[in-house]
Amino acid sequence: MTFRRYLVLGVVAVTAPLGDTLLSAGMEKVGPVSINHLSLLIYAVRTPQILMGITLLIAFFASYLASLSWADLTYVLPATSIGNVIVALLARFWRHEQISPARWLGILLITAAVGFVAQGPSYTVTEKECATSELTPAGIAPGARRS
Amino acid sequence: MIAAIVVFATIGDVMIAAAMRSIGDLDDIKAARGLSGAILAVLGSARFVSGVFFMALSFFSLLFALSHADLSLVAPASASLTFVTNAVAAKIFLKENVDRRRWIAAVFVCAGVILMAH
Numbered sequence: 730m731t732f733r734r735y736l737v738l739g740v741v742a743v744t745a746p747l748g749d750t751l752l753s754a755g756m757e758k759v760g761p762v763s764i765n766h767l768s769l770l771i772y773a774v775r776t777p778q779i780l781m782g783i784t785l786l787i788a789f790f791a792s793y794l795a796s797l798s799w800a801d802l803t804y805v806l807p808a809t810s811i812g813n814v815i816v817a818l819l820a821r822f823w824r825h826e827q828i829s830p831a832r833w834l835g836i837l838l839i840t841a842a843v844g845f846v847a848q849g850p851s852y853t854v855t856e857k858e859c860a861t862s863e864l865t866p867a868g869i870a871p872g873a874r875r876s
Numbered sequence: 877m878i879a880a881i882v883v884f885a886t887i888g889d890v891m892i893a894a895a896m897r898s899i900g901d902l903d904d905i906k907a908a909r910g911l912s913g914a915i916l917a918v919l920g921s922a923r924f925v926s927g928v929f930f931m932a933l934s935f936f937s938l939l940f941a942l943s944h945a946d947l948s949l950v951a952p953a954s955a956s957l958t959f960v961t962n963a964v965a966a967k968i969f970l971k972e973n974v975d976r977r978r979w980i981a982a983v984f985v986c987a988g989v990i991l992m993a994h
Contacts, residue, residue, distance in 0.1 A: 794918060797896035799903065801972045802889060803963050803982070810959070810985045813992055835991030842984035845977050853973040 730851050734799065737792050738808040744789035746812035751782030800851040807843040814839050877941040881954040884934035886961040890969055891927030897970065898923065952993035956986040 755778030759769065773779055796805045814836045820826040828836075899905070899917050906914045918924055941950045963982040967974040 794892070794896055795902045797893050798899060799901050802893035802966045802970060803972055803974050803978045806889075806959060806962055807981055807985060810989070813989065817992065831991045835988040835993075838984045838988035838991065842981035842988065845984070846981045849975065849977045850973070853971065 730800075734796070737796050738800075738805065740792040741789060741796055741805065742808045742811040743815060744785045744792065745809060746816040748782045748785030748789055750816065751778045751785065755779035755782060801853055804846055804849075804851045807839075807846045810839050811843050877937065877944065878950060878953050878957065880937040881934050881941060881950070882957045882961055884930050884937055885954070885958045886965050888927045888930035888932075888934055889958075889962050890965045891923050891930060893927075893966070893970055895921040895923035895927055952989050956989040959985050959989070 755776045756773065758776060758778065759773040774783070793805070793809070796808070817828060817832060817836055821828050895918070896902075899921055902914050902918075905917050909917075938950065938954065941954075960982050963974055963978065966972040
């Protein structure tokens with residue numbers, strides 16, 4: 730795992746909740762959309778917050794796919810959970826919202842989980858990958874991991 | 877309803893992860909064939925397209941569930957259960973080495989998401 734790859738995981742963590750928040754803020758500005766006037770949604774896409782939200786969610790999906798190409802699903806998934814923590818911390822320190830003790834405990838558990846996983850290996854090398862690799866990974870058994 | 881969200885999301889996540897694993901390291905593909913080559917490699921994968929299809933099914937199941945139940949129930953329940961089912965499915969179908977560390981992390985995230993919903 731290089732610094733650049735940790736950065737990609739950071740993008741995965743941050744862009745999803747920020748994108749969702751911007752979509753929510755944009756739709757709040759647009760107001761309730763009636764089922765008889767769905768064309769209002771097309772107008773809604775043109776609002777700056779919605780456009781930024783869509784851009785961030787595209788960035789999330791691109792970085793999520795990229796990270797899955799060099800790390801296990803169970804390594805990347807905790808990164809998506811840290812987004813909950815980031816949103817909660819932003820709510821507390823930027824918007825001065827109150828966070829209950831239960832929520833702080835939840836933040837602690839998710840942060841601990843991410844730290845736990847991040848310390849371990851990121852990728853499971855399969856037998857097929859071992860066989861088709863140009864290097865001869867001497868002593869690497871199937872199911873072994875590389876970081 | 878929550879089971880449908882969880883099952884479709886898990887299938888979608890696992891299919892997309894399997895697709896990305898079979899395509900190979902996107903950094904290498906991008907270096908060899910540029911960004912457009914990397915995008916084409918992803919979009920050309922049948923597993924990727926099926927994964928996106930199942931993610932879409934999960935999304936519509938979520939919308940259906942939200943029309944019958946509160947977000948405060950549906951969101952944490954589906955998010956935390958999906959986390960655990962993803963770990964199980966990754967172990968079985970993707971043959972990932974889900975060690976004790978990752979199982980503990982899955983349980984922690986599950987509990988954390990439920991607590992944060994309060």
